[in-house]
Amino acid sequence: MILKIAAAITLVSTLLSFTAGEILARVSSHRGFHLWFFLFLIFFEALLVLAVFERRSPIFGTIFWKGKAGKNLIALTFDDGPNEPFTSQVIDILKGQKIRATFFIVGQNAERFPGSIRQLFDEGHELGNHTWTHEVLPLKTPAQIRDELTRTSDLIEKSTGSRPTLFRSPHGWRNPWVNRVVRECGMVPVAWTLGVWDTDRPGEEEILRRTLDGARDGCVLLLHDGRGLEEGADSSQLVRALPKIIDELRHRGFEFVTLSEMIGAEPK
Numbered sequence: 001m002i003l004k005i006a007a008a009i010t011l012v013s014t015l016l017s018f019t020a021g022e023i024l025a026r027v028s029s030h031r032g033f034h035l036w037f038f039l040f041l042i043f044f045e046a047l048l049v050l051a052v053f054e055r056r057s058p059i060f061g062t063i064f065w066k067g068k069a070g071k072n073l074i075a076l077t078f079d080d081g082p083n084e085p086f087t088s089q090v091i092d093i094l095k096g097q098k099i100r101a102t103f104f105i106v107g108q109n110a111e112r113f114p115g116s117i118r119q120l121f122d123e124g125h126e127l128g129n130h131t132w133t134h135e136v137l138p139l140k141t142p143a144q145i146r147d148e149l150t151r152t153s154d155l156i157e158k159s160t161g162s163r164p165t166l167f168r169s170p171h172g173w174r175n176p177w178v179n180r181v182v183r184e185c186g187m188v189p190v191a192w193t194l195g196v197w198d199t200d201r202p203g204e205e206e207i208l209r210r211t212l213d214g215a216r217d218g219c220v221l222l223l224h225d226g227r228g229l230e231e232g233a234d235s236s237q238l239v240r241a242l243p244k245i246i247d248e249l250r251h252r253g254f255e256f257v258t259l260s261e262m263i264g265a266e267p268k
């Protein structure tokens with residue numbers, strides 16, 4: 001979906017800039033003017049698309065999206081929860097495997113399942129902030145972004161006594177203010193290395209295949225125990241794939257850490 005939106009924006013803006021360039025060329029007496037104007041707009045739009053939609057882009061501020069290789073670490077991260085009964089099922093699997101992971105919590109979902117975030121915390125998992133509404137951030141003002149972050153962190157702190165230190169933007173999309181507001185709220189902006197599109201429900205075997213094909217040393221793996229604000233979102237495919245993912249990655253020699261542990265484990 002991200003690629004489609006980015007492609008649509010690029011196409012429309014290219015057409016617009018071409019038209020604007022042509023109009024300006026006709027009213028301008030400077031012959032080379034419209035070509036440079038056109039090239040500048042294309043370059044500017046490409047940068048803008050990259051800055052907003054490319055989760056790893058440093059254009060709107062640096063972001064942690066992978067650990068350095070050499071330590072055989074993988075961080076499992078789960079977005080869009082809590083979403084029962086799937087969050088509890090993921091907790092049970094991780095408990096059986098003695099793995100701690102990082103869960104990026106949507107505030108409105110946490111409001112529906114307050115017991116789940118308490119359970120996550122009690123089991124030693126890390127809770128990150130994934131906004132209150134899971135709406136896309138690029139069109140929001142700094143004050144609206146701050147509200148999304150603060151409400152969610154307040155709720156998590158009220159339930160667990162601990163305030164999140166990591167923030168992940170919905171879909172990884174950002175605008176020029178996101179990083180600044182995140183840091184002002186005392187958090188570190190993070191993205192991910194490998195997403196396997198498990199919310200598309202491609203089947204547990206496909207989720208497993210995509211994960212094993214893409215997992216590397218230092219990988220921040222993005223999985224989902226929910227799907228935006230969707231009530232009762234079916235995450236059963238992920239739940240069925242998860243034990244096999246863990247078994248195979250362990251077999252390959254990887255150790256599982258929380259995202260904060262991975263960030264702290266970065267060689268200086």
Ligand SMILES: [Zn+2]
Binds near residue numbers: 169
């Ligand atoms: Zn999300």
